[in-house]
Amino acid sequence: MSFPIQLYVHVPFCEKKCHYCDFASWELPAVQQRRWTEIILKEIAVRAPLAQGRPVDTVFFGGGTPSLLATEFLERILAEIRSLYDLSRLREMSIECNPSSLKKEKLDLYHRLGFTRMSIGIQSFHADELIRLGRVHTPQAARLALETLAADGRFQFSGDLIFGVPGQTEKSFLASLEILIALGPDHVSFYGLTIEDGTEFARQQASGVLIMPEDGIYNVMYTAGVAMLRRHGYHRYEVSNFCKPGKPSLHNQGYWNGVEYLAFGPGAHSLYAGKRTVSPRSFEGYLDWGVGGFAPAACTEEILSADNLVSEAVLLGLRQSDGVHLGRLREMGFTLPEDVLGKWEKVGMLSRDGGAIRLIDEGWLFLDEIGSDLLARGKAAPVEVFR
Template identity: 35%
Template structure:
């Protein structure tokens, strides 16, 4: 059996104003200790999971590239030594432009990283400042070109819309700038104001100035129409790729395939269980040091959990869910359980069906959460 491996690096140079990920600015002092703890966890889990091979690795965060390059390359070597990686492993690292240079990218490439995901969000400097990003648009353009020139052939870029005071022209400009770059994959997210962020505070004080619903709809429609015209097919609600460049690691999440997450706050899904590690960096380090295990919570997946996740994670993909696969997995027909729900959502033009696949229509993609709620079962 093959597994995905996720590693979490919880450090950032500065906290972006919209971000509620488990990542911290001003904890550089803990980097060495953290990498020591993470390396122990890798060694431990590599031993326990020696019967499995790893076909996707994803180093995310946080900003992995705030680590000095020698710490990062040591980490990569530890992964390669302790786990059995397949020859065709997809090895991704997240990069915030401005935290790495061409030389650093070259080192990552030499050490076996073969996919980069750049957080760019916009190509307008005033907007980048307004959302707390530390890089400029030019720095983003330059580093993406550098990545291609050192040899990376699988490059992804993140963009956002619905940002404070963002105009439709600005979204159009950013999308057009992105597709001029040598990239194969784009993720696009609409802003959601999350609790505990700078934006949540500004919203409370009525100082956030978000685009209204009509304008945000126009932004969304533009992105969804424009990217496929330039060869970026929408294969998941927020993800677009040129043929053959879909993220194999992220597809595991939506296909309910097993993955192991290591590091502070990292989540895993393995052997019918979901579990996650301590989120606080200090606690994570201590737990690994003294208990050799940093799991903070673990739960056994019930039949109900598995059925629901099969549906609402699977429906995120353009291809949706397969009635045959449902039958093979659970031993009864999808429509025995969800027949009325599916017919009802088809009538509302939110779902469609073709050759035994049930999938979201373009309207359904827009109102995905509403559809997913319909697949929740009574306990």
């Protein structure tokens, strides 16, 4: 039996660059969509042999703002994927959308093309917060997009929020979350704002005009958000991702579980054959790379060592409510001594059952610390120390 793989298409176009965003995305004139499409079609074809005929489990169009992509180009890209990859066992096909670019006619198009799931970048339902974040949409547009999706009923859909926005309070964050929940998404993601180099927020911070909330407020907002989602029947299946029963993002779960994937577009990360590769990140750099024949030497490549694989298994496993399977670590030659696990169990942050360790309660707030501790004090030797 051949293991499935996943496909990711990075669509780098945005109406306007958000103040916090360091993704490979740009405000580009529509004419650039054609140039990008011609190259990505070639990349999809050039990389097809790497899939070795394996079935594709999920396809994800991310960005950027994929919903800005002209119909003609989206159709051509999907036709190329369908002709070169085995989609007969496809379980999910997602597209990220900005509320302002999601129209009723688009839903008919996406349904016809086979999309099953939409991820909508909401971020906040407060106009002042949206303006501060540099978003192009209004709270009304966000509501309308989600109401349209709910009434349509043909897609699973997810809404994203950001917390820790300058000027945001716990009350305003929870008010946004409450509005989102009332609009009935199958899935909710929320992320704490971080300031990334090269962004408008980094410039504002350097010049002293951006005052970030105190660190402690992040934990308060996160914990209150988790509690609200739980009350409304959303299960935390990953530290920042929540879903109604049976409605996780299968594509993202694949990433966290080490499923191999091929990714197309500028700055796209792929994982296959034990290595991670990253395509040239700038828009023109990516196009030039394609024109020159997609030379592998132009990509960043990281061969995943045994240590890398253990780190990923521990850190990505801890992020998920399913936790880290100790048997899998043992197969990788890595064991966690009893005293290391016991230390975190004793303080009520980690539990052990069914052969797995999982974060519990406050442990979710200490994911990085616990992960680092387990990796630093675990043993890369098959010592049998488990209950």
